[in-house]
Amino acid sequence: MDLLGQGGMGEVWRARDELLGRTVALKLLLPGNSDPTAADRFRREAQTAARLNHPHVVAVYDAGVHDGLGFLVMELVDGHSLSQELAAHTALDPGQVASLAAQTANGLAAAHRMGVVHRDIKPGNLLLSADGTLKIGDFGIASILDDPSAALTATGQVLGTSVYLAPERALGRPAEPASDVYALGCVLYQLATGHPPFHADSTLGVVYQHVDALPTPPIQLRPELPGVLSDYLLRMLAKDPAARPTAQQAADWFAAQHRTADRVLPSTQPASAAPISKTTRMAALPPPRRRRTRRGVALAGVAGAVALGTAAVIGLSMNSGDEPASRGNGSTPGPSAPDPTPTHPGTPTTVTSAVTATATPQTPKETKVPAQKPAKKAPAKKAPAKKAPAKKAPADKP
Incomplete structure (x- = not known):
């Protein structure tokens, strides 16, 4: 058997079903598990999965206890x-x-x-x-x-x-x-x-x-x-x-x-546009x-x-947390596989937004200009009075 993964509850192995002649995933509950509900949850997983028969749900073939170890036989x-x-x-x-x-x-x-x-x-x-x-x-x-x-x-x-x-x-x-x-x-x-x-x-x-x-x-x-x-x-x-x-x-x-x-579902990005990188x-x-x-x-x-x-x-699922990646030929067992997501459940990444500060121009204060007093008009000069023409004295008659 090959070890495919392990977690807080137990281990998952690649195994061979000799009776039916097929490769299966064998999930074992680890002995001495400190979680008091582990055995109940393990039993419930078998009961729950056994109720489901669907092409998009991992199938459970068998379950039981052997030498004090609970086990599940599942689809690989x-x-x-x-x-x-x-x-x-x-x-x-x-x-x-x-x-x-x-x-x-x-x-x-x-x-x-x-x-x-x-x-x-x-x-x-x-x-x-x-x-x-x-x-x-x-x-x-x-x-x-x-x-x-x-x-x-x-x-x-x-x-x-x-x-x-x-x-x-x-x-x-x-x-x-x-x-x-x-x-x-x-x-x-x-x-x-x-x-x-x-x-x-x-x-x-x-x-x-x-x-x-x-x-x-x-x-x-x-x-x-x-x-x-x-x-x-x-x-x-x-x-x-x-x-x-x-x-x-x-x-x-x-x-x-x-x-x-x-x-x-067409792409709304023009064909000529360059793809956006993860860093951007x-x-x-x-x-x-x-x-x-x-x-x-x-x-x-x-x-x-x-x-x-x-x-x-x-997360108390089978393979939550840090666990080895799938081994062997890359097959993944029915229980959860390692979860190397970009954001770990315990330590998500903080992402800050890039904000560009833009200076706001200030409006200058209005300056009041004092009103100018109208200039005094210069008094009009009086035109000189015209002199009356001098009267000629009458000439003496001879």
Whole structure:
């Protein structure tokens, strides 16, 4: 057997099913696990995944306990995760984003119809097989909506990965199907732009942004994206769960866009325009827009109950955190694969906007000029009086 990956819960091995003659992924629960809920969650993963039979969900073949070790026998996905895809390409073509979105949303819709919420949708849990088929793996922290005993969230902890955490979950509310849609929206936003929707210096900072900040429209980060795709991603990231599309609606919409990709998802960037580099996009990335609403007050009000100030927002899935990349021939097991996303859940990258300061010319103060007094007119000179002609004296007559 070859070790494919390991995480906080256990290890995943490539194994051979001698009975059926096929290669499988064998997931083993590590002995002495310090998490008191690990065994329950491991058992629940088997029960949850066994309820799902869908081409876009990793299949579970068998489960049990051997020599005190719990095990799952699962479908081995011969390919890689979307986190590895992102590491290789940063951002994907809009048509490819639409295809992956339609497949993932279809798998989620099937799970939601069975009353199952995944609760940890992220690139490392979305596996791409060699033939291009996407499969959702690792239902290890999924909850079954019709099973009240499935609430395995410990006091002060929110299960999931902060970069893809829905706002209602950050506020301590139960996960629901709309939470998966929001997480998928975050993943697709990252696939389309090369960046997750929110960035901060800490996990808690990212959580607050999910609750109280508006994401930058994707088209501003990557102008060649079609406007319809940018708008739909923002709809999936709506703060209000009721304002988001359902997983099935998203699947139908993205499938339609993929079928007509050349017509509906054209590039809005002129053919002669040079592509925008990752460095340029990062330099121009504006900070998330803030919502001036009461959500920030609500978050502070429930902080004591959820313990957001002190508890880590953690992902307790099989391969969350630092773990080795897939080994052997590159096959990826059903559980989550390593997640080398640009922004680690615990230490997201802070991106500052490049703002150019422009000097504002000042208007000079108006100077009052004193009015000049009119000049005095010189008195008119009197014309000299004309002298009367002298009268000649009459001549004496002789």
